[in-house]
Amino acid sequence: MRIDSPVSATLVSWGNSWLAGHTGLDDVVDRLEAAAGPQVTAGDTAAGGGECTLRAFLADRRIEGLRALRLALPAPGDPLGLTGPPAFNGIAIDAGQAVIAVLSGRCLGLVPAADRRGSSYSGVRWTVHEASAAPPDLPSLAEAERALSTAMRSATDALLAVAGPAQGLPAAVQGEDDAEVPLAPGYPGRAHRVGVLAARLALALRLADERGLTAGQIAARGEALRDLDRAVRRARIAAHHAIFQI
Numbered sequence: 167m168r169i170d171s172p173v174s175a176t177l178v179s180w181g182n183s184w185l186a187g188h189t190g191l192d193d194v195v196d197r198l199e200a201a202a203g204p205q206v207t208a209g210d211t212a213a214g215g216g217e218c219t220l221r222a223f224l225a226d227r228r229i230e231g232l233r234a235l236r237l238a239l240p241a242p243g244d245p246l247g248l249t250g251p252p253a254f255n256g257i258a259i260d261a262g263q264a265v266i267a268v269l270s271g272r273c274l275g276l277v278p279a280a281d282r283r284g285s286s287y288s289g290v291r292w293t294v295h296e297a298s299a300a301p302p303d304l305p306s307l308a309e310a311e312r313a314l315s316t317a318m319r320s321a322t323d324a325l326l327a328v329a330g331p332a333q334g335l336p337a338a339v340q341g342e343d344d345a346e347v348p349l350a351p352g353y354p355g356r357a358h359r360v361g362v363l364a365a366r367l368a369l370a371l372r373l374a375d376e377r378g379l380t381a382g383q384i385a386a387r388g389e390a391l392r393d394l395d396r397a398v399r400r401a402r403i404a405a406h407h408a409i410f411q412i
Contacts, residue, residue: 172365173202173278173290174237174263178406180350181224181235181265186409188352191228195221197350203289206281220292231270236302237406238264238275239399246399250298257295266297273297307411310397310404311360317390317397318367324390353409361405364398371395 180194198205198220205220224232238247240259248255248264254275258264267274275297281289305313349361371394 173198174239174265174276175402175406176201177220177265177276178235178237179353182406182409183350183352184224185228185232185234186352189350191221191224193350194224195219198290204281204287205290205292207276207292207294209294217291223292223294227267227269227274232267233270234268234410236266236268237403238266238302239403240264241395241399244396244399246396247302247304247403248297249300249302251296254295254297257293265292268299271299273299304407305400305404307354307356307360307404307408310401311356314360314364314367314397314401317394321387321390321394324387349405349409353405354411357405357408360401364401364405367394367398368402371398 176198177194180189180197183189184191184194195205206217207220207223208217236247238245238258239262240246240248240255241262242259245255245259247266248258254264254277257277258275261277261279263278265276265278267276273296275295276292277295278290278292281287281291349358353361371391
């Protein structure tokens with residue numbers, strides 16, 4: 167089970183808050199740097215394909231008409247949030263996450279990777295790719311919340327039915343790494359609620375994967391957890407896009 171790092175979600179949340187006028191660009195970059203270190207981009211053809219800071223990239227794209235950031239949380243066989251081209255989809259699926267910058271008439275895809283230079287430098291390097299301008303087929307916040315609740319009940323029932331010491335869906339411990347990544351200012355209350363629940367369930371899924379089960383127990387719980395994983399990813403995306411649905 168692949169559980170996403172929060173870095174793309176953080177960029178989308180705070181970036182959209184900035185684009186909607188609730189925060190400043192400094193808030194976006196400060197939030198990301200506090201969580202993951204220096205942020206740079208590379209591969210942007212408008213900048214000659216070279217490297218620049220994420221702050222400069224966002225400022226330049228704003229001048230070009232950047233109006234929204236979309237979150238993609240794909241998994242093998244489920245390119246959630248992606249609409250092409252295939253080369254970009256493959257890179258994003260390998261990473262398990264991406265950010266789609268929506269400009270006037272085109273989109274750019276940003277895929278994060280760890281950026282380590284020497285023993286003291288640790289940050290994030292976002293590679294920039296051309297992305298399809300076609301909008302993805304995504305659920306509304308209400309639809310995603312209902313699907314998440316249904317999948318959570320099904321997964322809990324399936325895990326409770328598994329014999330052996332590893333029973334039930336583990337409780338996500340508040341304060342655990344990645345357990346909660348609050349949305350930025352400007353998001354509606356429902357989006358905050360769905361986002362926090364999805365983040366807690368993402369952690370619970372990770373903990374469930376780490377518990378010792380027999381092959382038979384894994385088979386018994388597999389479908390329910392796959393459905394929950396998909397519902398969690400859809401709910402996180404719906405919550406991060408809700409700022410423009412108010």
